[in-house]
Amino acid sequence: xxIDGTDTAYRGAAARWGLLQGGPQVGMPLSTxxxxxxxxxxxxxxxxxxxxxxxxxxxxxxxxxxxxIIDSTLERIEEHVRAHALPSVSLVLHGGEPLLAGLDVIxxxxxxxxxxxxxxxxxxxxxxxxxxxxxxxxxxxxxKYDAAxxxxxxxxxxxxxxxxxxxGRPSFRETHQAIQLLTSDDTGRRVLSGLLAVxxxxxxxxxxxxxxxxxxxxxxxFLLPYATHDAYPKGKVSFNDTTYGDWLVAVFDRWFxxxxxxxxxxxxxxxxxxLLGGKSETECLGHPPVNIVTIxxxxxxxxxxxxxxxxxxxTKLNLNVQTDSLDDAIGHPAILSRMQGTDTLxxxxxxxxxxxxxxxxxxxxxxxTRQGFLNPSxxxxxxxxxxxxxxxxxxxxxxxxxxxxxxSSARSQ
Amino acid sequence: xxTVKESSDVLAPVMPGLEGGVLVSLSANAAVSHPIVTRVMxxxxxxxxxxxxxxxxxxxxxxASCSSSSGW
Numbered sequence: 001x002x003i004d005g006t007d008t009a010y011r012g013a014a015a016r017w018g019l020l021q022g023g024p025q026v027g028m029p030l031s032t033x034x035x036x037x038x039x040x041x042x043x044x045x046x047x048x049x050x051x052x053x054x055x056x057x058x059x060x061x062x063x064x065x066x067x068x069i070i071d072s073t074l075e076r077i078e079e080h081v082r083a084h085a086l087p088s089v090s091l092v093l094h095g096g097e098p099l100l101a102g103l104d105v106i107x108x109x110x111x112x113x114x115x116x117x118x119x120x121x122x123x124x125x126x127x128x129x130x131x132x133x134x135x136x137x138x139x140x141x142x143x144k145y146d147a148a149x150x151x152x153x154x155x156x157x158x159x160x161x162x163x164x165x166x167x168g169r170p171s172f173r174e175t176h177q178a179i180q181l182l183t184s185d186d187t188g189r190r191v192l193s194g195l196l197a198v199x200x201x202x203x204x205x206x207x208x209x210x211x212x213x214x215x216x217x218x219x220x221x222f223l224l225p226y227a228t229h230d231a232y233p234k235g236k237v238s239f240n241d242t243t244y245g246d247w248l249v250a251v252f253d254r255w256f257x258x259x260x261x262x263x264x265x266x267x268x269x270x271x272x273x274x275l276l277g278g279k280s281e282t283e284c285l286g287h288p289p290v291n292i293v294t295i296x297x298x299x300x301x302x303x304x305x306x307x308x309x310x311x312x313x314x315t316k317l318n319l320n321v322q323t324d325s326l327d328d329a330i331g332h333p334a335i336l337s338r339m340q341g342t343d344t345l346x347x348x349x350x351x352x353x354x355x356x357x358x359x360x361x362x363x364x365x366x367x368x369t370r371q372g373f374l375n376p377s378x379x380x381x382x383x384x385x386x387x388x389x390x391x392x393x394x395x396x397x398x399x400x401x402x403x404x405x406x407x408s409s410a411r412s413q
Numbered sequence: 414x415x416t417v418k419e420s421s422d423v424l425a426p427v428m429p430g431l432e433g434g435v436l437v438s439l440s441a442n443a444a445v446s447h448p449i450v451t452r453v454m455x456x457x458x459x460x461x462x463x464x465x466x467x468x469x470x471x472x473x474x475x476x477a478s479c480s481s482s483s484g485w
Contacts, residue, residue: 256449269453275437278457353435387435394437397447 028339029084030326032292033077033091034305037098037106038064039297043130044166047198049226049364050096055308055315062297064101069299070109072321078116080326088122094294094305099133103141110145126150126193130163131178132171139181139188148193151179155197155208162200179215194219194266201235201243205250213255213263221266222248223284224379226309229368232378239378245385252386256393271390274357283338287345287359290338293329295321303334310367337373338363346374358383 039061044051050058081089091113093106110125117123125147134149142149153175154160160172179195182188195217197208212220224244227233235243252268270285280286283304294305294315299322302315317332329335337344345360360366361377368375377383445451 256447264449264452269449269456272450272453273457275435276454276457277436277438278453279460357435391435391437394450397450398439398443398445 028289028291028330029080029086030291030293030330030335031086031089033073033089034094034292034294035073035091035109036061036065036095036295036297036305037093037101037109037127038096040100041096041130042100042132042165043097043163043171044168045163047162047225049306049309053226053309055312057308057313057316058096064105065109065297067105067108069295069297069321070105070112072299073295074109074112074116076321076326078120081117081121083327086121088124089117090124090126093125093127095129097130097133098127099129099138103135103138106138107141110141110147114145124148128152128196129178130171130175132165132174134178134181136181139191142191143187147191149182149191150193150196151175151182152196152198153179153212154200155203156211159200159203159208159211162198183215183217189218192217194221194263196221196223198223198225199244199247200225201247203247205247206254209251209254217263219264219266222251224362224365224382226306226364227378228310228364228366229370229375229378236378236382240381242381242385244379245382248382248386249389252390252393268390271357271387272394275387275391275394280359284362285359286357287341287355289341290363291330291335293326293335301326301329303332304338304363306362306364307334307367309364310373311369344373346371346376349376352376354384354387357387 039058040063041048041051046052077089077091080086091109093109095101098106106127113123113125125142125145126149127142127147128150129152131151131153134151139149152163153172154163157170157172157176160175161170163171163175165171179192182192195212195215197212197220199222225233227236233244237243248267251265255265255268266282267284270280270282274280274286280288282288283290283292290304292304294302296302299320301317301319301321301324303317305315307314315334317329317334319328319332330339342350342355342360345355346366349355349358349360358377358380361379361383363373365377365379366373366375439445445454
């Protein structure tokens with residue numbers, strides 16, 4: 001598919017996404033592929049961006065990915081890897097709940113991906129799951145293909161109350177058991193990549209941290225809930241309110257000041273790296289080129305699926321792995337805009353010194369019906385609170401030397 | 414260097430500490446003893462020592478580019 005920069009539809013989309021007029025119309029190659037194994041979920045979490053947002057396109061998707069779509073997807077990825085001599089790619093099996101696709105389909109993907117891509121690049125295979133359907137057989141399967149499993153859980157039993165089965169039953173017990181299964185032997189521990197929690201400021205942050213840390217995972221991560229300027233997150237009363245930032249600061253202190261920091265917290269690790277002038281490894285912070293696409297169960301190539309919180313059809317690129325190449329996707333404004341760094345941010349973000357660390361915040365959090373994505377994150381003040389707190393802790397953790405903040409460097413010149 | 418007035422229509426009124434930017438640089442003789450900071454710095458060194466090729470620096474063992482918020 002040819003992208004025509006003078007096309008009216010393209011220009012309209014470009015304006016919505018804040019794409020630079022006259023900027024490059026072909027982005028960098030893609031390297032992370034979120035593959036929807038199942039369009040359905042056995043849980044009904046009240047904050048889910050798939051099933052509780054303005055986009056209901058999941059209803060029109062096949063329930064599970066087929067082997068035909070898996071083959072087309074992997075062939076497109078192989079084509080992309082070879083065309084751009086990519087050194088590595090990451091395949092994230094996702095849903096809904098990916099285990100609903102069945103272990104036979106999951107094994108088919110892991111096996112075919114290894115056959116097609118294993119010799120041409122470094123292949124990173126992972127799955128994000130709610131854990132409720134996890135079995136020893138599944139763990140062994142992932143171990144066989146050196147693939148990782150991340151488990152979503154929000155903390156102790158009451159903190160996990162948003163995550164319920166479709167009949168309303170709590171899912172905590174099943175997910176807790178899945179983590180216990182994963183951490184019961186070396187194979188499971190090797191497969192478990194980390195625990196992922198959504199922040200709810202009405203929970204006790206220290207109790208949430210202590211619960212998650214008790215499993216001794218390799219990694220933890222915290223996600224701010226899906227929200228936009230049209231729909232504030234629960235518990236946040238104004239733009240200036242820092243309820244979520246305060247919660248994260250409490251967790252940070254518990255982790256940073258404890259004596260046994262054997263695991264990383266991805267969100268905080270990336271803030272520290274960015275404060276020290278490094279790069280972000282996550283799309284939520286900094287401004288790394290975000291070269292991620294989602295493959296739906298029918299083979300549609302779409303933009304970041306969490307954007308569904310913004311408006312119906314937001315992720316649509318009108319591309320499919322059976323008819324279009326992945327190169328076609330990287331010219332689309334929704335993808336290209338995420339490769340232009342700070343240039344596509346709101347004016348106030350471009351002027352703010354925090355932008356080197358926050359990167360304008362996670363893209364879905366910037367949306368408003370009035371201004372599209374040209375806003376600061378709805379969590380702007382929360383993120384600022386966390387970043388400045390982490391910076392203070394960082395400064396206090398260094399001794400015996402001169403710490404050069406930009407202002408002290410300017411004074412000494 | 415951005416000034417406060419220029420820099421933060423949004424944040425400056427409620428976020429003292431933004432004056433002069435946020436990044437921190439360590440001098441050559443700074444001693445970093447905190448295990449988390451040391452680990453992050455080691456990770457940064459590993460990333461920067463690789464040959465650049467697109468975002469993930471050409472290292473065949475590098476993590477593939479930036480990760481999805483729901484991946485690792």
